[in-house]
Amino acid sequence: MNSPVQSTKKSSTEHWVQWFSVENLIRHKSFLALLILVAIVSLFNPQFLAVDNLLNILRQTSINAIIAVGMTLVILTAGIDLSVGSVLALSGAICASLIGYEVPVIAAVFITLLMGSLMGACSGVVIAKGKVQPFIATLVAMTLFRGVTMVFTDGRPISTGLHHTADQFAWLGTGYVLGIPVPVYLMAIVFGGGYFILHHTRLGRYIYALGGNESATRLSGINVDNIKLIVYSLCGMLAALAGIIATARLASAQPTAGAGYELDAIAAVVLGGTSLAGGKGRIVGTLIGALIIGILNNALNLLDVSSYYQMIAKATVILLAVLVDTRSK
Amino acid sequence: MPETILQMQSINKSFPGVRALHEVSLNVYQGRVMALVGENGAGKSTLMKVLTGIYQADSGNICYQGKNCVFSSPKESQDEGISIIHQELNLLPELSVAENIFLGREFTRWSGRINWPKMKQEAHYLLQRLGLSLDPARLVGRLNIGTQQMVEIAKALAVNAKVIIMDEPTDALTDTESQSLFRIIRELRAAGCGIVYISHRLAEIFTVCDDITVLRDGEFIKEVPAKDTHEDEIIEWMVGRKLTEQYPREPGSGEQQTLMVVNDVSGPGVKHASFELHKGEILGVAGLMGAGRTELMKIIYGANPISQGTITLNGQDLNCSSPQQALKAGIAYISEDRKGEGLVTELSVGENMVLSALKSFSRQIGVINKTKEQEAITQFIQRLQVKTPSAHQLIKYLSGGNQQKVAIAKGLLTFPNVLILDEPTRGIDVGAKKEIYLLINELKRSGMGIILVSSDMPEILGMSDRILVMYSGRLVGEFESQNANQELIMRYAVGRTTEEEYV
Numbered sequence: 001m002n003s004p005v006q007s008t009k010k011s012s013t014e015h016w017v018q019w020f021s022v023e024n025l026i027r028h029k030s031f032l033a034l035l036i037l038v039a040i041v042s043l044f045n046p047q048f049l050a051v052d053n054l055l056n057i058l059r060q061t062s063i064n065a066i067i068a069v070g071m072t073l074v075i076l077t078a079g080i081d082l083s084v085g086s087v088l089a090l091s092g093a094i095c096a097s098l099i100g101y102e103v104p105v106i107a108a109v110f111i112t113l114l115m116g117s118l119m120g121a122c123s124g125v126v127i128a129k130g131k132v133q134p135f136i137a138t139l140v141a142m143t144l145f146r147g148v149t150m151v152f153t154d155g156r157p158i159s160t161g162l163h164h165t166a167d168q169f170a171w172l173g174t175g176y177v178l179g180i181p182v183p184v185y186l187m188a189i190v191f192g193g194g195y196f197i198l199h200h201t202r203l204g205r206y207i208y209a210l211g212g213n214e215s216a217t218r219l220s221g222i223n224v225d226n227i228k229l230i231v232y233s234l235c236g237m238l239a240a241l242a243g244i245i246a247t248a249r250l251a252s253a254q255p256t257a258g259a260g261y262e263l264d265a266i267a268a269v270v271l272g273g274t275s276l277a278g279g280k281g282r283i284v285g286t287l288i289g290a291l292i293i294g295i296l297n298n299a300l301n302l303l304d305v306s307s308y309y310q311m312i313a314k315a316t317v318i319l320l321a322v323l324v325d326t327r328s329k
Numbered sequence: 330m331p332e333t334i335l336q337m338q339s340i341n342k343s344f345p346g347v348r349a350l351h352e353v354s355l356n357v358y359q360g361r362v363m364a365l366v367g368e369n370g371a372g373k374s375t376l377m378k379v380l381t382g383i384y385q386a387d388s389g390n391i392c393y394q395g396k397n398c399v400f401s402s403p404k405e406s407q408d409e410g411i412s413i414i415h416q417e418l419n420l421l422p423e424l425s426v427a428e429n430i431f432l433g434r435e436f437t438r439w440s441g442r443i444n445w446p447k448m449k450q451e452a453h454y455l456l457q458r459l460g461l462s463l464d465p466a467r468l469v470g471r472l473n474i475g476t477q478q479m480v481e482i483a484k485a486l487a488v489n490a491k492v493i494i495m496d497e498p499t500d501a502l503t504d505t506e507s508q509s510l511f512r513i514i515r516e517l518r519a520a521g522c523g524i525v526y527i528s529h530r531l532a533e534i535f536t537v538c539d540d541i542t543v544l545r546d547g548e549f550i551k552e553v554p555a556k557d558t559h560e561d562e563i564i565e566w567m568v569g570r571k572l573t574e575q576y577p578r579e580p581g582s583g584e585q586q587t588l589m590v591v592n593d594v595s596g597p598g599v600k601h602a603s604f605e606l607h608k609g610e611i612l613g614v615a616g617l618m619g620a621g622r623t624e625l626m627k628i629i630y631g632a633n634p635i636s637q638g639t640i641t642l643n644g645q646d647l648n649c650s651s652p653q654q655a656l657k658a659g660i661a662y663i664s665e666d667r668k669g670e671g672l673v674t675e676l677s678v679g680e681n682m683v684l685s686a687l688k689s690f691s692r693q694i695g696v697i698n699k700t701k702e703q704e705a706i707t708q709f710i711q712r713l714q715v716k717t718p719s720a721h722q723l724i725k726y727l728s729g730g731n732q733q734k735v736a737i738a739k740g741l742l743t744f745p746n747v748l749i750l751d752e753p754t755r756g757i758d759v760g761a762k763k764e765i766y767l768l769i770n771e772l773k774r775s776g777m778g779i780i781l782v783s784s785d786m787p788e789i790l791g792m793s794d795r796i797l798v799m800y801s802g803r804l805v806g807e808f809e810s811q812n813a814n815q816e817l818i819m820r821y822a823v824g825r826t827t828e829e830e831y832v
Contacts, residue, residue, distance in 0.1 A: 202687050213669075215669065219652050221685050279673070
């Protein structure tokens with residue numbers, strides 16, 4: 001991934017030429033895979049490259065991509081979060097009922113994000129203070145929050161209602177600004193934020209350090225427990241944001257929403273080249289990974305592949321991508 | 330003259346850049362116990378690894394039961410009757426005693442089903458032979474360490490071992506357990522086994538061993554019958570190396586201003602340690618592996634819990650329950666285990682350097698001020714002469730010496746009053762060592778109190794102003810360095826002075 005010797009400054013054209021050199025494409029395998037995928041799909045169906053379709057893909061990708069950013073932070077610390085799908089559902093239900101009571105949109109969104117962070121923090125506390133394996137802790141959280149969602153919604157969808165507040169709220173999922181869907185903007189903001197955290201803040205540095213070598217990080221005088229707590233809280237908050245978008249789009253919260261989303265998010269992170277062992281990976285990779293999964297879903301629909309075969313095709317592509325990645329290491 | 334079961338002759342073994350064994354010989358006699366002694370790094374373990382087939386010798390001869398042998402794997406040597414009991418036990422805690430003893434060699438019926446009655450019966454016989462009344466069906470994880478050690482010995486007996494190697498077997502045992510181990514060793518000896526007994530506890534060696542082989546710096550020094558020698562002579566042979574390296578010693582400032590006081594501190598692996606550290610002083614801490622030196626340092630640094638005692642720094646009580654608090658108070662610790670506890674190998678040189686001090690390069694809400702960070706990194710790379718193509722180089726591509734400089738820089742960037750260096754020159758080439766010594770002296774001049782933990786005796790003698798010696802968790806000696814020499818320190822480090830406790 002990293003060349004032993006850092007390149008010195010180059011002119012910008014030279015820089016871009018270098019970026020697209022064969023060598024570099026092989027190094028950034030996920031990006032190469034994305035290009036190949038786009039090429040193949042557009043060959044079979046030129047409609048794929050239509051602007052509308054591309055925007056559609058971005059909008060469909062946004063929910064998984066936003067969750068995947070949180071998942072990247074968690075996986076970089078050598079953890080995992082299986083509870084994101086349940087957190088999405090519960091947050092969505094909370095948000096839908098707040099909007100249903102005509103709570104102002106900004107307040108509803110803020111409260112929902114806070115609740116999502118708290119749900120993440122629950123896993124974080126169990127992992128950091130209880131020394132429970134992240135897999136187990138978040139598996140418990142996944143079951144727990146799904147159960148709470150079922151109790152809270154009584155197993156039925158919660159509608160945001162038919163009033164002005166609900167219309168305003170729907171804009172978050174269905175609106176357009178300058179011809180681009182609002183969720184795509186949200187996705188861009190989340191990725192920008194994720195990049196900033198990882199590369200420009202102390203937290204980001206500590207996340208990489210913790211994932212790379214926990215005892216060295218602890219001995220360097222860093223409060224490792226706090227880092228874990230913050231990371232799982234952020235992951236919960238982003239799952240809640242995804243829940244808000246999903247709810248806004250459908251104007252209602254489904255109690256079964258988000259089931260299996262944790263696996264799509266993990267797949268995106270792994271496709272992006274982040275190591276499940278922690279300490280190694282890039283947020284840009286996760287964006288590419290999420291796009292690959294989004295394009296795959298879209299393309300298989302465009303190519304009229306039945307939904308049963310879609311799963312098999314998706315599994316095959318992900319396996320191939322990960323195999324290539326592992327073998328070239 | 331007793332019969333020689335095993336003869337290793339002129340064994341040579343090199344690793345890239347290191348000559349681990351040079352013309353080493355070892356004889357094991359039937360019905361006798363051979364002690365194998367030497368300092369840390371003298372080549373004892375390497376020699377045993379060559380014997381059991383974990384390593385292959387570059388040249389030399391192994392003659393076992395009159396035949397020349399080359400073992401290519403531990404399984405091969407075991408099948409031939411050579412068993413080794415490692416320092417760390419190799420038992421599966423979730424399996425029963427019987428299952429552990431016959432692991433990989435289970436008795437089966439014709440159908441492939443395990444013959445449990447026979448397994449238990451055979452295990453029972455073996456344990457009885459060791460004088461142990463232990464239910465073979467018990468889980469090994471539920472037994473205390475001493476009994477586990479016995480199970481390991483039973484395992485060695487089960488393969489009908491003719492040569493049994495014991496690597497520091499009493500490290501984890503209580504005195505009573507050690508006594509019964511000695512009794513078993515005598516029984517095995519009477520049964521005609523040849524035993525190799527590796528230990529740095531000289532008192533024990535004179536209790537159970539018949540012959541002694543001394544290694545030093547990978548070379549064979551001497552083989553003598555135990556009755557023809559005494560402890561002081563053995564110590565002399567163990568450390569007899571000359572001071573070949575130059576140590577840039579600097580006289581202390583003379584004025585003894587107390588910086589840190591450690592008073593009656595106990596904790597995991599440490600018992601009632603008390604000492605003082607002065608400003609501008611290098612305090613050497615000597616001792617053999619497992620003597621509790623690292624444990625004591627980790628208690629001071631807040632990484633291990635303190636169960637008793639007080640630590641004061643500049644007259645103020647310290648109560649560090651985490652490295653964070655210690656660093657804040659002005660204590661930095663550079664771990665002996667660079668890869669495991671010192672550095673994050675997937676981060677760059679620069680990122681590792683500033684890891685402990687990142688707060689001082691941050692604006693509000695934790696945003697890193699990259700310009701300020703880069704300045705500090707560049708400054709310390711130059712000051713410590715870290716050889717790296719750039720600050721962005723991943724630390725794992727650097728040589729051991731340069732990695733160590735980065736680890737030290739990480740501590741220095743927190744501007745500590747007390748710097749604890751745990752084995753700072755282990756696995757580092759001579760040139761880099763010298764640079765690190767010069768750096769230590771420079772820090773000493775600036776008034777820092779430095780604790781230098783090292784297994785390298787000449788280094789301790791060459792650098793320190795005062796020397797503490799640890800033995801099994803206790804501080805057993807303190808010397809002004811001009812009054813100390815290798816023999817004296819080694820005598821304290823092997824517990825020679827506390828010999829009465831053994832008998």
